[in-house]
Amino acid sequence: MNTSTSKPPSPIKQKRKRKSELRLSTSEHKNMKLNKPETVPTTVTTVKPPKSAGVKRKAEKPEGTVENLDYGEKYPILKDQELVCKFLKVQMTNNQKGRIRQAVKESLQGTSSILEPEVIHSKIQSILRNSTNLTDAELRRIRILYNLLKTSLKEQKLSTEGRKPKKPEKTKKKNDGDSPKVKDAAKKVKTEKSEKPDQKPRGPKRYIVFLGNLPLDISKDKIINHFSEMNEQIIDIRIPKSEGKKSAIAYLELSNEPSYEFALSKHHSMLGSKRINVLYTAPKKGKVTKDKAKAKSAKLIALQKSGKLVGSVPLAKKRSQRRLKMKKAQAKAAAIA
Known part of the structure; x- marks a missing residue:
């Protein structure tokens, strides 16, 4: 009887087998991943409202305030279109303009910005009152005064807009109680008031x-x-x-x-x-x-x-x-x- 003896596999072959098995398993794993449907991660983006600007808008002031005052009522010359057309027709050189403006500004020197429009307006009215037929020289002077009146009113408006109302200062109340010092002071004030004669109210300044x-x-x-x-x-x-x-x-x-x-x-x-x-x-x-x-x-x-x-x-x-x-x-x- 021929007995066939099976030789044990060599260790090199066993290593190769293991490597091939490992390769197959990794390839299968990759194929499984590829066959799976791709799930794209969806990110929900919430649109936020835009932030308000750092500078807050001022609330519109109602009519009748200093900003929206109609100066035409106080100074009717500003609405007189006929007069404007008259003095615009008259030719005026830069030299004439400079000399008239300098003379007018010298006459207005020392006046406060609050009173300046009234003075300019009265000057225009005096020229109009004194002459029925206005000459070219008078019309040139009126033109300069008219422009100065407008600029002074604009400056006055800007200065009033720039001012901020002051907040009233908070006064801390001291709880002194009914201390004897406070009582004595109150008595002194009362006696001083009673001693003073009744002053007559002053009338308006003349x-x-x-x-x-x-x-x-x-x-x-x-x-x-x-x-x-x-x-x-x-x-x-x-x-x-x-x-x-x-x-x-x-x-x-x-x-x-x-x-x-x-x-x-x-x-x-x-x-x-x-x-x-x-x-x-x-x-x-x-x-x-x-x-x-x-x-x-x-x-x-x-x-x-x-x-x-x-x-x-x-x-x-x-x-x-x-x-x-x-x-x-x-x-x-x-x-x-």
């Missing part, structure tokens, strides 16, 4: 100007013509009797501060053949002493000479002063020669 060295044949119409730039602001003119005197006097009452300053700027102006005085007057019932009144009058004259009052021109820029300087220089030159 703006009165003294006019001196007037001609003897002076009348209200002549004074109104001389102060034509502030006709609308004149409340009253009082002319006392001047019998047996060389010159007359008068009192001119005005409605507001700019017109009052404008009147004071007419100090030493010529009315007919007289060089008139326009001075500050102290109220009769007031507590202003003579010394204080004189000091205030001197201060106002100094402001007028320096060109700091409304409508005043600096003394150095006046023609009369330039002529005086020239005469003095000529006299010096003649003395040296």
Whole structure:
């Protein structure tokens, strides 16, 4: 009997078998993965509303506030289209424009931004009132004043918009209780109040100007013509009797501060053949002493000479002063020669 002996497999063959089995298993695993349906991960994106900007919009203010004020009612010249067409037709060079603007700005020197529009408006009205047929020079001046009025109103509006209302300060209440010190202080206040006499309520502020060295044949119409730039602001003119005197006097009452300053700027102006005085007057019932009144009058004259009052021109820029300087220089030159 032939007995067939089976040899055991060599270790090399066993290793190869294992490797082949491993390869098959990995390939099957890969095929299984590929055959599976791909599941795409779906990400839900929620659209968020856009964030509001850092700067918050201001709520629109209703009509009637300072921002939406119709200046046409207060200054009707701004709505006068006929006048605008008239002065736009007149030709004006840059040189003329510069000279007129400089003269107007010098006359407005020292006026506050709040009162400036009123002064400019009164100047335009005085030109329109005095001449029925406007000349080219007058129309050029009105044009410059008109533009200045618009710019001053814009600046005023911007300044009011820029201001923020101040919050009231919170005051901390102290619980002092019924301490003896508090009671004594309250008693003192009560006694002081009872001792003080009842003060009469003061009326509105009055703006009165003294006019001196007037001609003897002076009348209200002549004074109104001389102060034509502030006709609308004149409340009253009082002319006392001047019998047996060389010159007359008068009192001119005005409605507001700019017109009052404008009147004071007419100090030493010529009315007919007289060089008139326009001075500050102290109220009769007031507590202003003579010394204080004189000091205030001197201060106002100094402001007028320096060109700091409304409508005043600096003394150095006046023609009369330039002529005086020239005469003095000529006299010096003649003395040296």
